[in-house]
Amino acid sequence: MTGSAPTFPAPEFKEPIIAIVGGYGSGKSEVAVNLSHLLVQSQPEPVTIADLDIVNPYFRSREAASQLDKLGIRSIVPEGSLHYADLPIILPQIKGAIENRDGKLVLDVGGDDVGARVLSSLHDAFEKGGYEMLLVINANRPFTSDVAGCMKMLNDIEKSSRLKFTGIISNTHLMEYTTPDTIMDGYRLTQEVATKTKLPIVFLSAMSEIVTGVEPGLIDVPVLLLDRYLLKPWERS
Template sequence: MELDYHGIVIIVGAYGSGKTEVAINLALAMKQRGTEVRLADLDLVNPYFRTREARYVLRSRGIDVVLPADQYMHADLPILTPEVSGMLKMPAGLTLLDVGGDDVGATVLAALADFLKGKTPEVLQVINPNRPHTDTVDGCLKMRREIEKSAKIRITGIVGNANLMEATQAQDILDGYDFARRVAEAAGIPLRFVTVPAALLTRMDKRSIQCPVLAIKRQLVPPWMKAESLDFKSQI
């Protein structure tokens, strides 16, 4: 089972769910497969760990990154560039939108309603059961409803991103997969894929995971840590 995404894909989720790391790694994985990728940073509420922090590595891999103007790069302001509307009007390859956390961050999508009209974007809710407010199925469903109401758009799939940062173990991934499967079933939408830290891929039995897997190499890290080197040969 391989990841294969084209068209418009929108990444949403709770604060701390790891949605931006998912967006970055999905962009890199699809680019490696030869897909043209454009990634827009629409996180307009959280000043930390946004796509823009990884813009250099993304661009070095040939990914087109759409960001706020330089003078607003570190601002917490609701600024949408014409490039964003342009990439939605004429999507090519994979057009990824990394949206801010919770229902507050998702309100930016309501402003893009006219540009999304007539399109059928894939809207993926990233969930991490090891984070507050999404540690239960009901919590994830509540978050889904709140995001949909603010964004005025329907979530179409679930992404399981169970991790405890560098302390993540294989059992955490397997438990997280089971949790994500139950959330997807309760929501009546597909579980699109789960993430696994790349270093764990060769050390766990993946036969229990009946969906595609995205290998994650952390690019958004605190100043005292170094981002992981990029090598997606272990992608499954």
């Protein structure tokens, strides 16, 4: 590669609440943790992350809680033995945080319509003010690999959560096999979904060493550069 790597504008948010929602394994937790990190660095308000994943037993944002604490991000996660449970626990502090709208609140929601159902019970708190509800799409996941699959996911989640999406996140990757083409293939699918739904692509998220390999000018939305927080036991950051 010659010259300096392209730099991308980072996403910015006016709304105090950002709910990260999507299919199982679309990358919600990793995006939510990285977004919280970006927000704590890029704007003055306090940042809180809340783990609302009640359908997944492993690889939830709560696993990064101690790291987040060091970065100055407050996390609302179940304490004690409940930390390890996959029970339908919604901490009362989460409802309080949504109602108070104090600083920025990032919500890491469980996968599919089943995982997003938890939002339905918080519906009234959400409707008291502004919020973003963002659909994470990874085109390499089996049920969101085409427009029809993404539309079904979007409609099912809106139905079960009783909330409307406000935007889309393009988070297509193939772990260690991700190439710039992987990112662009996913971005194109997300663009089609955006056109069909009239929702904006709020940002694209990708590992910085790969997204910098994308030809300049092809990505015309903000980019969230990802670090890996939720590692497998044999992986090193």
